[in-house]
Amino acid sequence: MIGCPAYEETSFEPLTAKGRNKALQAGLGARDMEESVWACTLCGYCDAICPKHVRNVEIVLKLRRDLHGAALPSAPVSRPLVLGCTIRERAPELIPSIVAFLEKLGRPAETAGETCCGSLDAEAGRATRTRVPAGVVADPVCMEQFEGEFLGELAMKSLGLFNLKPPFYYFVPHRLINRDPGRYYAPYHALRLATGCETNLDLNRLARSTSMGSLQGLGGRDARDVREAVGRLLRHSKAERIITCSPADYLAFKQHSGRETRFVTECLK
Numbered sequence: 001m002i003g004c005p006a007y008e009e010t011s012f013e014p015l016t017a018k019g020r021n022k023a024l025q026a027g028l029g030a031r032d033m034e035e036s037v038w039a040c041t042l043c044g045y046c047d048a049i050c051p052k053h054v055r056n057v058e059i060v061l062k063l064r065r066d067l068h069g070a071a072l073p074s075a076p077v078s079r080p081l082v083l084g085c086t087i088r089e090r091a092p093e094l095i096p097s098i099v100a101f102l103e104k105l106g107r108p109a110e111t112a113g114e115t116c117c118g119s120l121d122a123e124a125g126r127a128t129r130t131r132v133p134a135g136v137v138a139d140p141v142c143m144e145q146f147e148g149e150f151l152g153e154l155a156m157k158s159l160g161l162f163n164l165k166p167p168f169y170y171f172v173p174h175r176l177i178n179r180d181p182g183r184y185y186a187p188y189h190a191l192r193l194a195t196g197c198e199t200n201l202d203l204n205r206l207a208r209s210t211s212m213g214s215l216q217g218l219g220g221r222d223a224r225d226v227r228e229a230v231g232r233l234l235r236h237s238k239a240e241r242i243i244t245c246s247p248a249d250y251l252a253f254k255q256h257s258g259r260e261t262r263f264v265t266e267c268l269k
């Protein structure tokens, strides 16, 4: 299925939602399709286009829990600003501009004492998802654990604060778009209309993924080829600059695109 990162990389249908669902219908379980269970990056593309509204991401998480036996969730503590591990550990240079942006909005930017949101444990089948109220959540992956406002959406509502001069390619956070296109598509489409930028949104109004914001993007077993995914996304793009509000994808483009890459808050005027 075009749009599924696992399929686009391998052209192997058993690794897709369709392949897994056929296997389940045939009576197979998680142990019989381990490769497929770990190949899914949980990007949500298949959920968004499924005419029967099958919840494929939830099926994969359930199969992973079958393999691992999930523990009770250790609920994250609510915070005014949740930066997420990717920013704190792999891109701390983004923190000053994020704080500056929130201060311009008059929003609390206090992050002291933040711990891991637990999303990667939930993805790995070692825990169940939790939902905790928070202020602003900077990494779309953490939105699966926290109920809060997304930094990237706040940026889209405050475009006047940014210097976003075209031409550029804006990488839209695929997990949010694919899970809730009704809410998240509109502001990014408005950005495209206002600036003429290119994006990873396709004709289905859904977002293609680099796989970087997933377990498989971290490498190791069943790692996806992030370099290849970045190449596919930019195949027809002539933009010299990439801008994104998705921290893991910021790293993916910075490492693999060969083009100037900026996090949206780094473009504050």
Ligand code: SF4
Pocket (backbone or CB within 6 Å): 003, 004, 005, 006, 007, 015, 016, 017, 039, 040, 041, 042, 043, 044, 045, 046, 047, 056, 057
């Ligand atoms: S969630 Fe994404 S990676 Fe997983 S099967 Fe669906 S489209 Fe493929």
